[in-house]
Amino acid sequence: MKFTKEHEWLRLDGDLVTVxxxxxxxxxxxxxxxxxxxxxxxxxxxxxxxxxxxxxxxxSDILAPVEGEIVEVNTALADNPGLVNEDPLGAAWFFRIRIADSSVLDAFMSEDEYKEMIG
Amino acid sequence: MTDLLHLPLHALHVAAGAKMVPFAGYEMPVQYPAGVMAEHLHTRKAAGLFDVSHMGQVVLRPKGTMQDLGLGLERLMPVDVLSLAQGRQRYGIFTSETGGILDDLMFANRGGDYFLVVNAARKAHDFAHLAEHLADVAEIEVQQDRALLALQGPQAEEAFARLVPGARGMRFMDVAGFDTVFGPLWVSRSGYTGEDGFEISVPAAGAEGLARALLDMEEVLPIGLGARDSLRLEAGLCLYGHDIDETTSPVEAGLTWAIQKPRRAGGARAGGFPGESRILKELDEGPDRQRVGLRPEGRAPMREGVELFSEDGTPLGAITSGGFGPSVQAPVAMGYVPTAFAAPGTRIEAELRGKRLAAVVAATPFHPTHYKR
Structure with missing residues (x-):
């Protein structure tokens, strides 16, 4: 899992990034x-x-962390926004982006680096 | 950056894990670890303790008679002060020469004086206003050394009566004084949440003891300004500087219930307050625009500043307060629209992030009030 300065997490599966x-x-x-x-x-x-x-x-705005095509969104969040508080790293994923080049994720923080950033 | 002032309960808030934010020049608790939603719902179900010590407390002691002082206050407000009985509190409005609202307040007749509670952000203004206009009839005693707590919710009476048994007999808008181990308490049965409860003025030295005694009770949780705002919004109550200000008249704001008959045209003491020509005209002819409740149709909260339009695209006004109502379980808002659009059930639109979304004008309160009449 990778992390952005905007406090988003990214998980890569094949050419899909879940955010x-x-x-x-x-x-x-x-x-x-x-x-x-x-x-x-x-x-x-x-x-x-x-x-x-x-x-x-x-x-608050959620930014697209990488360039690509939005291929799937988590409609469960529309009905139950409280999922974001209950399970932010799991059930409360927002969307999946199809990317061309998975190496773009290298630029983001590791979990340790993110933890260091938030102190 | 200017230094933020600390109130008597500052250390208690920090120890309770409060998130402190600047508000009206003070560092105030916006929420505790439970969070705004849980704090809001707890207040509706049990009892919540609010620190509102930033508000202005002032005693007006008559130089002559209470009647002269009452008449002096009536020079500043379109409100019937004289008929307020000893031991009772009433909602008041300081109006401007142009009929706007300088501040809203509570005032109580305590027999030998009037006790006023005014908004934090307006207290410097209000104290100067009182000094300018009432110096002939009143000694003005600003209470620098008293904290103000609000205990609100259906279990507030049960909790507070354990410490002050005499409070049980009070009805909505009664005021009374009680000598306690925390010092002399000035208590009113009122609040700004739509629930039953008490507002308790306590000497600063006794404030922490009183707060701890209440917070030690199982039904009482500390509640921050975040939930105070969502509770008063659901109750349809105005927040000065947002829903009412110097540009809004009391009639536009839907506060005509606070302008009793004796001050209206044909009344025993009609007029004689700042802005009388606009206010009496609006009472007679109706205002051009009105504050209304709004229920957004979708789930997206519509907040202060969101612009309102008719369904055919005519600009109507803007939202002055809005957010998610935890008890309503939906977004709720208030704003100003032309009178032709003010009837409950009127469908209008609000522009959110470039999109026009439907909202319906709705009666307030959004959540039923539970005062002990």
């Missing part, structure tokens, strides 16, 4: 009450705001 937010991010956001998911079959660039997550406190 979610970290436990640290979920805790900082507080109770999540709404998730807006991207459309599937859309091309995204790294840094695009593709998803919105709203907690009782505020709205």
């Amino acid at each position: 979610g937010i970290t436990e640290h991010a979920a805790e900082a956001l507080g109770d999540v009450v709404f998730v807006e998911l991207p459309e599937t079959e859309t091309q995204v660039a790294a840094g695009d705001e593709v998803s919105v997550i709203e907690s009782v406190k505020a709205a």
